[in-house]
Amino acid sequence: MIPDATPPRRIHVSAAVITDADGRLLVVRKAGTTAFMQPGGKPEPGETPAQTLARELAEEVGIRVSPDAFEPLGRFTASAANEPGFAVVADVFRVDIGDQRPVPDAEIAELRWITAGTASGIEIAPLAREFFLPA
Numbered sequence: 001m002i003p004d005a006t007p008p009r010r011i012h013v014s015a016a017v018i019t020d021a022d023g024r025l026l027v028v029r030k031a032g033t034t035a036f037m038q039p040g041g042k043p044e045p046g047e048t049p050a051q052t053l054a055r056e057l058a059e060e061v062g063i064r065v066s067p068d069a070f071e072p073l074g075r076f077t078a079s080a081a082n083e084p085g086f087a088v089v090a091d092v093f094r095v096d097i098g099d100q101r102p103v104p105d106a107e108i109a110e111l112r113w114i115t116a117g118t119a120s121g122i123e124i125a126p127l128a129r130e131f132f133l134p135a
Contacts, residue, residue, distance in 0.1 A: 011080055014053035015040035015090040017073060017132050018097055024113035025134055026102060028060060031109040035081035037125035049091035061102035065095055081125035090127055
C-alpha cells in the first residue's frame with residue numbers, strides 16, 4: 001500500500017447558495033483564513049443539515065431564514081479550503097434572503113458578492129469555485 005493513497009478525511013458541513021438581483025454569489029472569509037467560501041458550517045449534535053445552515057447564517061451573517069424555505073441542491077464533495085488533507089462534504093441549499101442584508105459577524109472577517117468575472121485575484125474555496133461560482 002502506498003502511504004499517500006489514504007482517502008481524505010471528511011468534514012461534513014451545510015452551505016448556502018445565496019445570489020443577489022445581479023446574479024452574484026455571496027461568499028465569506030473567516031478570520032485568520034485566506035479563502036472565500038459560501039456561508040455555512042458544521043452541524044451541532046442532533047441538527048439536520050437545514051437546521052445547521054439556518055443557525056450558521058444567523059450567527060455568521062445575521063440572516064434569518066426558516067429551514068423549511070431552503071431549496072436542497074444536493075450533496076457535493078470538494079477539497080477543504082482551510083484544512084489540508086481533508087475533503088468537505090457539503091449539503092448545499094439555495095437560500096432566498098429577500099431584502100435582508102448580510103453583515104459579517106461571529107468569525108466572519110469579510111463578505112463579498114462575486115461572479116467568475118469578478119473573482120480573479122481572490123482565493124475561492126474549491127466547493128464554491130468548482131460548483132457554484134456564476135459566470
